[in-house]
Amino acid sequence: MKNFIKFAGATLLTVATCSLTSAQERDNNYGRNPNSVRPIDDSNIMWKTRLWRRMDLKEKQNSPFFSKNNEITKYIIEWVQSGVLQAYKNDSLTSKFTKEQFLKNLEMEGEFNADALSDEEKKAGIGGGANAKSSGDDGWGGGGASKDKKAPAGSDDGWGGTGTGTTKTTTKPDDFSNSSSTATDVNYYFAKDIDVLEIREDAIFDRQRSRLYFDIQAITIIIPASKTGSKGFDKVIGSFRYKDLDKLFRSNPNCIYYNAQNEAQHKNMADAFDLRLFHARLVKKGNAEDKLLYEIYGGEKQGLMMSQQLEYMLLEKEHNLWEY
Numbered sequence: 001m002k003n004f005i006k007f008a009g010a011t012l013l014t015v016a017t018c019s020l021t022s023a024q025e026r027d028n029n030y031g032r033n034p035n036s037v038r039p040i041d042d043s044n045i046m047w048k049t050r051l052w053r054r055m056d057l058k059e060k061q062n063s064p065f066f067s068k069n070n071e072i073t074k075y076i077i078e079w080v081q082s083g084v085l086q087a088y089k090n091d092s093l094t095s096k097f098t099k100e101q102f103l104k105n106l107e108m109e110g111e112f113n114a115d116a117l118s119d120e121e122k123k124a125g126i127g128g129g130a131n132a133k134s135s136g137d138d139g140w141g142g143g144g145a146s147k148d149k150k151a152p153a154g155s156d157d158g159w160g161g162t163g164t165g166t167t168k169t170t171t172k173p174d175d176f177s178n179s180s181s182t183a184t185d186v187n188y189y190f191a192k193d194i195d196v197l198e199i200r201e202d203a204i205f206d207r208q209r210s211r212l213y214f215d216i217q218a219i220t221i222i223i224p225a226s227k228t229g230s231k232g233f234d235k236v237i238g239s240f241r242y243k244d245l246d247k248l249f250r251s252n253p254n255c256i257y258y259n260a261q262n263e264a265q266h267k268n269m270a271d272a273f274d275l276r277l278f279h280a281r282l283v284k285k286g287n288a289e290d291k292l293l294y295e296i297y298g299g300e301k302q303g304l305m306m307s308q309q310l311e312y313m314l315l316e317k318e319h320n321l322w323e324y
Contacts, residue, residue, distance in 0.1 A: 033202075035093060035217050037246050046207040047321065051214075052091075053280035055197040061279040065269060066195065067258035072269060073221055074191035075255055076240065077106070079248055087238035091200040091218040097238055105237045108187045109229035189223060194237060196222040199280055203314060205321050212318040216242040216273060246270045282307040 032039035057066040057073075065072045079085035080102050087097040097105075198220040204213045220239040228235045249255045249270035257272035259265045272278065283303070284292045293310075294303030 033215070033217075035241055035243055036215050037243050038213075038215070040204055040206050040213065040215070044206050044208040045204055047205040047317070049203050050286035051201050051203055051282060052284035053199040053201070054283045055199055055278055055280035057195040057197065059279060061277075064258040064260070065272070065278065066192075067256075070254065070256060070258065071191045072197070072255075073194040075248070075252065076221060076245070077191060077194075080238070085240060085244060085248060087240060088218075089239065090236070091198070091220050091239045093218055093239065093241055102238050103188070105235070106188045108189060189227070189237075193227050194221050194223050196224050196234070197280070198222055198283075205318065210322065212314070212321075214276065218242055219245060242273075246273075282310050285310060 031042040055062055057063070057071075076085065080087050080099060083099065087099075087102045089095040089097055199216060200218045200220070201214050201216045204215055205211070206213055218239050219242055221237045223235040223237060225233050249268055253268075255269045256266040257269055257277060259267065267275075267277075281304070282293065284290075287296070289296075292303065293306050294300050297303055297306050
């Protein structure tokens with residue numbers, strides 16, 4: 001009997017040790033979303049749906065995120081350039097951008113660059129002597145080193161005097177006539193040009209706290225179609241993990257949500273997102289075909305109406321879940 005008790009005790013001790021070791025090796029985020037600022041344990045999630053919202057920073061309600069010299073896009077671009085923020089190719093947050101690739105996306109299209117001249121402009125010599133005619137074009141469309149000319153008697157010689165006969169004028173070609181001075185600088189979009197954000201978030205009903213939470217996962221910055229030149233469609237610059245942005249917003253006191261009603265109560269951008277002080281229209285709800293609302297319902301008007309309907313459905317869903 002004593003041997004049996006010793007055996008049982010040793011077995012229980014071994015099981016407890018294995019359980020403790022397993023618990024210690026388990027990640028602290030086990031069962032939680034690693035991209036969440038405040039992760040909710042999977043066992044507490046009663047219901048969840050994924051949402052995509054489009055936030056127009058030119059709207060009056062969103063303008064505090066876009067105040068002069070404090071644009072949210074300005075800070076994001078600066079952080080990527082300085083290497084403290086990682087950019088991703090899309091909001092799935094799996095494929096990363098290098099800093100060089102991100103800056104390449106910020107380049108303006110050809111027709112917006114300074115070196116994109118029309119054929120007529122090139123023939124006229126605008127932009128440098130590389131395209132100017134060699135017969136004395138000074139790069140301004142006029143003559144450079146001219147041949148000997150006979151000035152009419154009594155005519156103005158250009159210096160306040162009168163010409164008295166044969167003159168020889170030699171004009172030194174200016175810097176613009178040098179082919180190496182042709183404009184080749186690359187122009188980049190300004191932060192003010194990037195005025196659209198796309199927000200990917202999860203709507204989660206937490207059974208433990210009995211309330212609905214909106215858990216932002218990623219933010220994508222977009223140049224709208226009106227500013228992409230000949231392309232004519234939105235240009236995605238890059239996506240960012242909101243968890244990283246939240247940390248950077250809070251570490252920088254200049255990242256303010258500008259409160260025009262009470263300037264003593266400017267808020268940090270991270271707090272403004274937590275308080276849902278922005279307006280962003282629903283453009284997509286998670287679906288098997290990964291389609292936008294207007295694609296599912298056959299038109300922009302129908303998509304807009306369904307966007308409003310989904311907002312009401314979320315409120316009703318939260319209300320009904322209290323009855324379970």
